[in-house]
Amino acid sequence: MDIISRAEWDARAPRSRIKVSWSKRTEFVVHYSEGPADQSVRSIQDFHMDGRGWADIGYNFLVDVSGRIYAGRGWLVVGAHAPDHNTSGIGVCMIGRDGDATAAAKRSIRWLYDEAGRRADRKLKKLGHRDVYATSCPGDELYAWVRAGMPADLYDLPDYVSVSMDTAQSLPPNTWVTIDWGREHSDREHHHRDAGGPSFVEGPARYAFTANVQVDGLTPGTGLRARAIEHADSGGDIAGGPIADYLATKGSTFVHYSLPADTVGDGYRVRFQVIHHGTEAARITAGTVKALTWPTKGAVQAARAA
Ligand SMILES: [Zn+2]
Structure with a gap:
């Protein structure tokens, strides 16, 4: 699958970046934005940088309901998506609210999970944000899918x-x-x-x-x-x-x-x-x-x- 680059979604430059190696990556953390499904990636970045004061958009990748994948911080930059799990965890956010997760969005999240496993050369632990923090994120529907193992039979959709x-x-x-x-x-x-x-x-x-x-x-x-x-x-x-x-x-x-x-x-x-x-x-x-x-x-x- 293609990943929409930061240049393509008009990202601002990060204020700073801390790199991490694949040997430190052990987890894959799924989030939702809890906003409208058509919210732009840039507006999420603006909120994280200006509202929260973070160095960049918090997530490593984002996925929309059409299944499009957007580069956030990327594979090997420490994120700002789950305290104590930003070095060990790759954070992926579905843009939308509980109930918005489409088969296309799930298929893309699963593809990112598989791709991370290929790059790390081992299986990462599948987590919802609520597994590591007191939050409703990533919503009941997406969380149930993560707990079910992110079933890959979604690949069989025509x-x-x-x-x-x-x-x-x-x-x-x-x-x-x-x-x-x-x-x-x-x-x-x-x-x-x-x-x-x-x-x-x-x-x-x-x-x-x-x-x-x-x-x-x-x-x-x-x-x-x-x-x-x-x-x-x-x-x-x-x-x-x-x-x-x-x-x-x-x-x-x-x-x-x-x-x-x-x-x-x-x-x-x-x-x-x-x-x-x-x-x-x-x-x-x-x-x-x-x-x-x-x-x-x-x-x-x-x-x-x-
Ligand atoms: Zn979250």
Whole structure:
């Protein structure tokens, strides 16, 4: 996972820093900010430096409800998050209140824990702030998850991709047309390459998706077909997925396509195509795809890291 750097969140320079070696790091302490989930990291730093008078933001890392990870003091700088545990403990704060911890936030906290273990070359003790200090932190929900061992099966959650068309496309007769998804609503794991274009699942992965598109300009009764296809990174389309048949209706025709289960290999991406067998030039005027995908390469890596 990527860590958003201090420069990227516009951090102030610390007033001072005390370094610590990995040999001294034995604990991993989870916190919450007990503020709004959309609170900026910079405002937390301002409060810690100006309100509390600390040298820097107190935590070593912060995680937001979208799962984004922000560098605080970093791995090997003594923090200001838990008295008597700032040298031994790496402090990680979820930005939000009790009940705000999403699967994405937990997954990122777990990733930081695993990464700390890799760097320390041993397992760190999993603690909630309340284990070492009289506080409600990190909230009942997050604390229960820490006590349960920060379950890593959250890695099995599928990635979610939601895209739609933003420009109508022409649909000439007897030609498979690959639909372009110009608008991206959700794609945290970047299956929708470069936030545009026709591919919406990246292999190697298991996946499922539904596509809904609107076609205009067809004579009622005209035959249409739709299919998933795999596009090779090296160029070229292969292996047309299940083909579904439709008939044009009066007015707009709506194609509802669903592929409940399939796999796509390494070096291939999934796209969606429509064809019609009338004589007129029709248009694809609107469309959406919603996909769930379980990347198989990442799953193997996560299982090894857990
Ligand atoms: Zn705390």
